[in-house]
Amino acid sequence: xxxxxxxxxxxxxxxxxxxxxxxxxxxxxxxxxxxxxxxxxxxxxxxxxxxxxxxxxxxxxxxxxxxxxxxxxxxxxxxxxxxxxxxxxxxxxxxxxxxxxxxxxxxxxxxxxxxxxxxxxxxxxxxxxxxxxxxxxxxxxxxxxxxxxxxxxxxxxxxxxxxxxxxxxxxxxxxxxxxxxxxxxxxxxxxxxxxxxxxxxxxxxxxxxxxxxxxxxxxxxxxxxxxxxxxxxxxxxxxxxxxxxxxxxxxxxxxxxxxxxxxxxxxxxxxxxxxxxxxxxxxxxxxxxxxxxxxxxxxxxxxxxxxxxxxxxxxxxxxxxxxxxxxxxxxxxxxxxxxxxxxxxxxxxxxxxxxxxxxxxxxxxxxxxxxxxxxxxxxxxxxxxxxxxxxxxxxxxxxxxxxxxxxxxxxxxxxxxxxxxxxxxxxxxxxxxxxxxxxxxxxxxxxxxxxxxxxxxxxxxxxxxxxxxxxxxxxxxxxxxxxxxxxxxxx
Amino acid sequence: xxxxxxxxxxxxxxxxxxxxxxxxxxxxxxxxxxxxxxxxxxxxxxxxxxxxxxxxxxxxxxxxxxxxxxxxxxxxxxxxxxxxxxxxxxxxxxxxxxxxxxxxxxxxxxxxxxxxxxxxxxxxxxxxxxxxxxxxxxxxxxxxxxxxxxxxxxxxxxxxxxxxxxxxxxxxxxxxxxxxxxxxxxxxxxxxxxxxxxxxxxxxxxxxxxxxxxxxxxxxxxxxxxxxxxxxxxxxxxxxxxxxxxxxxxxxxxxxxxxxxxxxxxxxxxxxxxxxxxxxxxxxxxxxxxxxxxxxxxxxxxxxxxxxxxxxxxxxxxxxxxxxxxxxxxxxxxxxxxxxxxxxxxxxxxxxxxxxxxxxxxxxxxxxxxxxxxxxxxxxxxxxxxxxxxxxxxxxxxxxxxxxxxxxxxxxxxxxxxxxxxxxxxxxxxxxxxxxxxxxxxxxxxxxxxxxxxxxxxxxxxxxxxxxxxxxxxxxxxxxxxxxxxxxxxx
Numbered sequence: 004x005x006x007x008x009x010x011x012x013x014x015x016x017x018x019x020x021x022x023x024x025x026x027x028x029x030x031x032x033x034x035x036x037x038x039x040x041x042x043x044x045x046x047x048x049x050x051x052x053x054x055x056x057x058x059x060x061x062x063x064x065x066x067x068x069x070x071x072x073x074x075x076x077x078x079x080x081x082x083x084x085x086x087x088x089x090x091x092x093x094x095x096x097x098x099x100x101x102x103x104x105x106x107x108x109x110x111x112x113x114x115x116x117x118x119x120x121x122x123x124x125x126x127x128x129x130x131x132x133x134x135x136x137x138x139x140x141x142x143x144x145x146x147x148x149x150x151x152x153x154x155x156x157x158x159x160x161x162x163x164x165x166x167x168x169x170x171x172x173x174x175x176x177x178x179x180x181x182x183x184x185x186x187x188x189x190x191x192x193x194x195x196x197x198x199x200x201x202x203x204x205x206x207x208x209x210x211x212x213x214x215x216x217x218x219x220x221x222x223x224x225x226x227x228x229x230x231x232x233x234x235x236x237x238x239x240x241x242x243x244x245x246x247x248x249x250x251x252x253x254x255x256x257x258x259x260x261x262x263x264x265x266x267x268x269x270x271x272x273x274x275x276x277x278x279x280x281x282x283x284x285x286x287x288x289x290x291x292x293x294x295x296x297x298x299x300x301x302x303x304x305x306x307x308x309x310x311x312x313x314x315x316x317x318x319x320x321x322x323x324x325x326x327x328x329x330x331x332x333x334x335x336x337x338x339x340x341x342x343x344x345x346x347x348x349x350x351x352x353x354x355x356x357x358x359x360x361x362x363x364x365x366x367x368x369x370x371x372x373x374x375x376x377x378x379x380x381x382x383x384x385x386x387x388x389x390x391x392x393x394x395x396x397x398x399x400x401x402x403x404x405x406x407x408x409x410x411x412x413x414x415x416x417x418x419x420x421x422x423x424x425x426x427x428x429x430x431x432x433x434x435x436x437x438x439x440x441x442x443x444x445x446x447x448x449x450x451x452x453x454x455x456x457x458x459x460x461x462x463x464x465x466x467x468x469x470x471x472x473x474x475x476x477x478x479x480x481x482x483x484x485x486x487x488x489x490x491x492x493x494x
Numbered sequence: 495x496x497x498x499x500x501x502x503x504x505x506x507x508x509x510x511x512x513x514x515x516x517x518x519x520x521x522x523x524x525x526x527x528x529x530x531x532x533x534x535x536x537x538x539x540x541x542x543x544x545x546x547x548x549x550x551x552x553x554x555x556x557x558x559x560x561x562x563x564x565x566x567x568x569x570x571x572x573x574x575x576x577x578x579x580x581x582x583x584x585x586x587x588x589x590x591x592x593x594x595x596x597x598x599x600x601x602x603x604x605x606x607x608x609x610x611x612x613x614x615x616x617x618x619x620x621x622x623x624x625x626x627x628x629x630x631x632x633x634x635x636x637x638x639x640x641x642x643x644x645x646x647x648x649x650x651x652x653x654x655x656x657x658x659x660x661x662x663x664x665x666x667x668x669x670x671x672x673x674x675x676x677x678x679x680x681x682x683x684x685x686x687x688x689x690x691x692x693x694x695x696x697x698x699x700x701x702x703x704x705x706x707x708x709x710x711x712x713x714x715x716x717x718x719x720x721x722x723x724x725x726x727x728x729x730x731x732x733x734x735x736x737x738x739x740x741x742x743x744x745x746x747x748x749x750x751x752x753x754x755x756x757x758x759x760x761x762x763x764x765x766x767x768x769x770x771x772x773x774x775x776x777x778x779x780x781x782x783x784x785x786x787x788x789x790x791x792x793x794x795x796x797x798x799x800x801x802x803x804x805x806x807x808x809x810x811x812x813x814x815x816x817x818x819x820x821x822x823x824x825x826x827x828x829x830x831x832x833x834x835x836x837x838x839x840x841x842x843x844x845x846x847x848x849x850x851x852x853x854x855x856x857x858x859x860x861x862x863x864x865x866x867x868x869x870x871x872x873x874x875x876x877x878x879x880x881x882x883x884x885x886x887x888x889x890x891x892x893x894x895x896x897x898x899x900x901x902x903x904x905x906x907x908x909x910x911x912x913x914x915x916x917x918x919x920x921x922x923x924x925x926x927x928x929x930x931x932x933x934x935x936x937x938x939x940x941x942x943x944x945x946x947x948x949x950x951x952x953x954x955x956x957x958x959x960x961x962x963x964x965x966x967x968x969x970x971x972x973x974x975x976x977x978x979x980x981x982x983x984x985x
Contacts, residue, residue: 032560034561039560048559065536067530067532068530070529071562071645071661073525075591077524089590089591098585102580123614134524154562
């Protein structure tokens with residue numbers, strides 16, 4: 004297990020890339036922009052999926068599955084939607100290969116050309132609303148509360164593992180409602196679910212807000228987002244929930260008979276998080292020694308390393324460890340007992356540290372005599388000697404402390420990197436030095452937002468929900484503003 | 495909830511299609527050959543996934559994720575593999591759309607043509623073995639035991655919901671081993687996992703065996719399969735496990751240093767089951783009244799229907815039902831208490847019967863007085879009055895009985911439709927009358943197998959494992975044969 008990778012301060016971007024690869028989370032594949040998610044990385048994604056899936060079901064949603072292909076013509080139905088996605092679509096044009104005339108390999112069979120090209124879904128609003136049309140006749144058929152776990156493809160020119168890949172995994176919720184209020188409520192509910200998940204599972208504090216019109220989802224009336232701050236002072240959008248109004252219902256002619264027996268268009272939402280969350284997770288907590296994982300999402304929560312010279316010593320240690328492992332597992336803790344004799348304890352210590360295992364327990368012959376174990380926590384790298392008595396509960400408490408500590412550390416980092424700025428030069432100076440969230444006044448126009456982006460690469464991340472009204476002048480145009488919004492450079 | 499669909503004896507094929515649609519399992523989509531899996535159908539698939547996933551992990555496998563796209567050239571590397579899949583490949587040729595010159599909709603941007611076309615994976619051996627090459631250096635890196643849950647695309651000309659669709663969901667295991675024996679053992683282990691799952695979860699008896707060379711997976715040295723018999727006397731292959739030899743290691747140059755420090759090719763297996771299992775599930779147990787689901791895979795295991803006229807009556811009933819529901823849920827049973835006043839009890843009875851809910855509990859004012867409930871089981875349609883005392887355990891026992899009964903019924907059906915046939919005319923007669931599994935002698939040649947298929951549409955389903963040797967004459971050619979194999983017409 005080699006650790007030759009740069010520190011965060013040397014090269015944050017390289018630190019991230021190297022860490023993702025060396026910690027066996029993911030790697031680039033032979034297909035441009037597509038990644039291979041390796042077992043250790045995928046195990047974290049499974050924990051994310053499982054927690055979110057339960058939250059979706061607890062809020063009344065069911066899973067379903069819609070086709071990966073979307074007929075090209077579907078895209079044109081919603082004008083801003085097609086504009087948003089047309090430039091990054093993988094297009095299927097043929098359905099057969101044949102032997103190459105030169106006998107070497109295969110070529111596309113030109114006689115097997117599709118009448119209408121199919122798009123590999125970049126998101127599924129169009130195919131889903133085409134389907135909902137047949138499912139919805141009356142108010143009795145509403146609401147429809149469906150989620151889909153799926154892969155999607157967006158042809159990105161610059162890709163980075165997890166953060167921006169051509170293919171990624173995600174979930175996309177698509178709901179249909181009889182009233183505007185109910186749809187808005189749904190979009191807000193799911194934003195809250197995402198925020199709850201980010202904070203309580205990923206230990207990442209997030210700011211909930213709405214996007215400016217320029218940053219809205221293609222086809223949305225309102226886009227809600229949760230925004231997190233990474234250790235390098237750049238923002239990362241960690242989840243979005245869209246109130247789609249009647250846009251897709253109109254595009255796909257989805258109407259229902261209301262209680263008064265009148266036909267109305269159906270109201271819609273969609274919401275999603277993706278494997279991008281894996282990038283947020285790595286960048287929020289990890290350090291120059293490797294990954295740091297919050298206990299609730301760590302595939303291995305406790306690693307137990309025996310220190311022994313002889314088989315007899317190992318047997319004595321195992322006699323203590325095996326019941327301890329079982330006791331922890333009974334409490335729902337995932338434990339790895341690494342009794343391999345092919346690797347030295349020191350090697351194992353570095354390995355589990357590098358892989359971000361929250362708690363490491365070391366036990367040697369002396370511990371056996373004294374009824375103790377050494378417990379190391381990954382977040383602070385502190386070690387402590389624990390009596391074996393009631394060790395399960397001590398470990399559970401420690402995992403809980405680590406989860407909270409990671410959240411608090413990330414929150415402190417964010418607070419220390421949040422700035423109220425009222426002056427344009429200061430705005431640029433902060434961006435170029437520490438970065439972070441900049442709370443500044445904005446005149447509310449897309450024109451100003453675009454100019455700020457051109458000059459500084461900073462964008463409006465969110466207009467926080469429940470933002471206090473505050474009279475001021477736009478940081479850029481000097482025009483009147485009624486509230487501060489959050490600017491940052493972003494992933 | 496309409497039930498206007500044909501009986502099995504009237505039109506088995508139509509009965510199946512109608513049932514899948516009317517029971518809200520799946521429907522056809524706007525994309526040719528691709529299905530929409532609806533929430534009720536997907537909930538069954540989730541139960542299948544969850545049970546299998548645990549079995550894979552218990553046998554040492556981890557999940558990972560590989561790209562959906564495969565470079566076209568990868569296919570040509572393994573000769574029989576490309577031959578098997580080239581004719582049914584969806585091909586991505588472009589990565590961008592643009593506004594149509596006539597201003598109506600979008601067209602493919604011809605300037606965004608890929609240098610090398612990408613295939614939407616029909617199966618992932620090629621991309622995975624290209625990846626494994628970088629993961630495997632020495633025997634210490636082996637075995638690799640990975641599974642992937644994914645969607646795949648095979649351009650089928652004739653499609654049927656679940657049984658044969660252009661896109662389907664599946665899992666594909668891909669393992670790498672240092673010895674031939676270990677790989678063969680793995681392929682057999684996974685066949686046993688599939689058989690165990692089919693019999694103990696799906697309540698479908700299966701025959702384990704190997705495929706004849708003509709029916710082998712494209713690229714395999716040996717294909718193992720589990721084969722089930724449907725109610726109409728046709729066979730359905732419910733899962734396959736392949737010993738791939740060194741074929742993919744050679745095609746992708748994957749070698750390892752063995753303990754003697756010599757380079758060797760790596761041995762491989764792959765194994766998969768798909769949403770096709772949903773079709774097998776429907777066809778194995780359902781009847782002319784609708785779906786019949788084995789309790790272990792039913793999304794709703796118990797439906798409770800109150801019979802009431804007044805709000806007061808409903809309140810009294812709910813007072814009993816709510817604790818009962820909780821008590822059952824604590825035991826892991828999924829319960830739906832349907833207290834809607836918008837539908838009559840009779841409507842609800844038909845609904846749950848049609849949807850295959852294993853147990854229905856009815857409770858009315860009289861039951862409240864007498865401390866009883868009426869319990870109806872879906873498999874036999876029998877009803878019985880139970881005292882409320884210890885009702886949870888009675889229900890659990892009943893679910894267990896239903897699970898076993900479904901298996902036994904399916905086994906009886908198979909036994910009654912298994913025939914030992916030694917005469918060619920009889921062979922054809924059986925196929926055209928009852929169908930079923932025909933145990934017959936075969937001379938072992940692909941030529942004979944193909945002629946039998948041409949004349950009768952019957953294929954060799956499996957050569958059963960542990961087949962007793964038996965001298966005989968080939969049913970078709972009259973040449974000597976050492977064992978019987980199983981012929982059938984198949985899905």
